[in-house]
Amino acid sequence: ETGVTQTPRHLVMGMTNKKSLKCEQHLGHNAMYWYKQSAKKPLELMFVYSLEERVENNSVPSRFSPECPNSSHLFLHLHTLQPEDSALYLCASSQTGQGFYGYTFGSGTRLTVV
Amino acid sequence: DQQVKQNSPSLSVQEGRISILNCDYTNSMFDYFLWYKKYPAEGPTFLISISSIKDKNEDGRFTVFLNKSAKHLSLHIVPSQPGDSAVYFCAASAGQAGTALIFGKGTTLSVSS
Numbered sequence: 001e002t003g004v005t006q007t008p009r010h011l012v013m014g015m016t017n018k019k020s021l022k023c024e025q026h027l028g029h030n031a032m033y034w035y036k037q038s039a040k041k042p043l044e045l046m047f048v049y050s051l052e053e054r055v056e057n058n059s060v061p062s063r064f065s066p067e068c069p070n071s072s073h074l075f076l077h078l079h080t081l082q083p084e085d086s087a088l089y090l091c092a093s094s095q096t097g098q099g100f101y102g103y104t105f106g107s108g109t110r111l112t113v114v
Numbered sequence: 115d116q117q118v119k120q121n122s123p124s125l126s127v128q129e130g131r132i133s134i135l136n137c138d139y140t141n142s143m144f145d146y147f148l149w150y151k152k153y154p155a156e157g158p159t160f161l162i163s164i165s166s167i168k169d170k171n172e173d174g175r176f177t178v179f180l181n182k183s184a185k186h187l188s189l190h191i192v193p194s195q196p197g198d199s200a201v202y203f204c205a206a207s208a209g210q211a212g213t214a215l216i217f218g219k220g221t222t223l224s225v226s227s
Contacts, residue, residue: 004157103160
């Protein structure tokens with residue numbers, strides 16, 4: 001596998017469920033990100049992990065809980081979500097400190113909260 | 115308050131013609147700008163970038179122009195092809211390379227044959 005892989009691609013969950021989104025990067029990057037894309041809105045930065053430490057938490061509700069166990073894996077744990085949390089959740093990775101490479105995005109998880 | 119703005123949600127162009135996508139920003143600390151392209155059911159893919167020390171960067175059919183005084187950048191695609199039909203996101207970064215990107219809402223480009 002190459003690039004950034006996100007699973008599952010689609011997820012439907014009830015408001016009382018607990019689920020997790022998974023992201024894996026095979027690029028040797030040292031930073032990983034979660035973005036949320038809602039209809040007619042910009043991609044919203046949620047969390048940034050650099051060298052496995054969370055360096056940014058962009059005022060995200062506590063019902064979203066990220067986890068970065070190593071530089072290749074990133075999770076987003078979900079619980080007690082609201083219907084307005086339905087969106088496309090995108091993971092990205094990049095290499096910091098060695099010039100600008102931009103991000104490599106995964107294909108996203110389309111989340112529907114019912 | 116949006117720091118990166120793409121005020122045109124959509125653009126329709128005929129094949130062979132020029133497509134011009136626009137982006138405005140408010141944060142004068144931004145020093146690197148990028149364009150991403152997104153097809154349905156896929157993540158955004160990097161297209162072209164420009165540093166704030168330049169005013170133009172060209173890569174094949176794609177050229178990005180930066181006007182720092184106006185805080186404006188544009189992406190020119192010429193000639194446009196049907197395969198260019200996608201959502202185009204403008205993004206900006208401030209400070210150290212690789213730090214978090216701020217994105218616009220995107221512009222949907224439709225190229226008809």
